[in-house]
Amino acid sequence: MSSNGTYVMPEAAIAELESVVAKIEARPGEFVSMAECREAQERLRTKDVVASLPEGLTEEDLVGILKLAMLTECATESYAAVFDRGGKQHDAAWLTHFNRRVWVPDELTHFLPFKGMLLDLGFSDAELEREMRQTREARYDHCCGITPVELTTYGMLQEFLTDNWHGLIANLLRQASPEGARLATNVKKRETLHYIWYRELTAVQVAANPELVPSVAGTVLSFEMPGAVLAPQYQKRALVWMPHMGVDFKRIAREFVRHFYDILGSTRRSGEFLLEIAARRGYNIGPVSPRTLMTWMNRLGGAGYSVIGEAILERVNLPVPEGVRHFYNAPYRRVRGALRGFVAKKLDLRVITGETSPEAAPAGA
């Protein structure tokens, strides 16, 4: 048993986390190749992208979009230091190993395609290097807690949103700069792997110690993209750019729910998690406050939380697990189904994704 403050992890779970990290380390997949980025440089045709930008986006916006990606990606060492600190403080050697042996070497080349595109747009190497140096040297205040479960939750959210951001960039480039789109997609594929890895590491910890759920919820609530600290001049524009870049907030909300459902492992825990977030964000679910709903649910012995969890799945059009449906007898299932439908209709997606836009999602990059 490893215990440090509020973070407690049984020995068996530590062994499992170590084995997950060892498996990832053994087969990390193909990193973004520096040679491939250099080789593709003269075929980028990024200037052609300017003429093909969707309505509402200017060349200056394109520069900001690419700089946000480049600067966020270049500061790997700033984030790595926070993960090192959390791993050390909580005796989580598995986290330190993952951070230093897999994540850092992988991330180190991610800024390259975006720097290449900016060079192609006419920026000088010296200018871009100076901007990256300033970003790397800037003070980085981490938004969230640094117990291992908070760090892996943060990692999952950050990688998931970065994955989305690189996907939006690839879409923007695809027509006029297929080479640029290909390079951005190469980085995106790495971020997909990263959030899947962080999701698994979080799920193992939560399964071993469900008392960590409030730490997961707390991380969701205080989360902000690193760009908000390191490149605020661009990050604050991300939400203005996103609709023009074709972002699908509903899909993001659906994915977000799916990842947290996977981490939490049951509709009941997902329901508790959602009510905790709704209560702390001050949103009502239907006609009642989350705190009132929580009191009712606790009186029902917690079974009601499953209804909320199922309603969340239904709200974002994800299938409700069969096992849950078969567990109850027919009349109770009907009442439960009606209640679930009611909550799903009343459920504001902002409860799930934050309050940044009407059907909102947090900013990307």
Ligand SMILES: [Fe+2]
């Ligand atoms: Fe990255």
Ligand SMILES: [Fe+2]
């Ligand atoms: Fe990443």
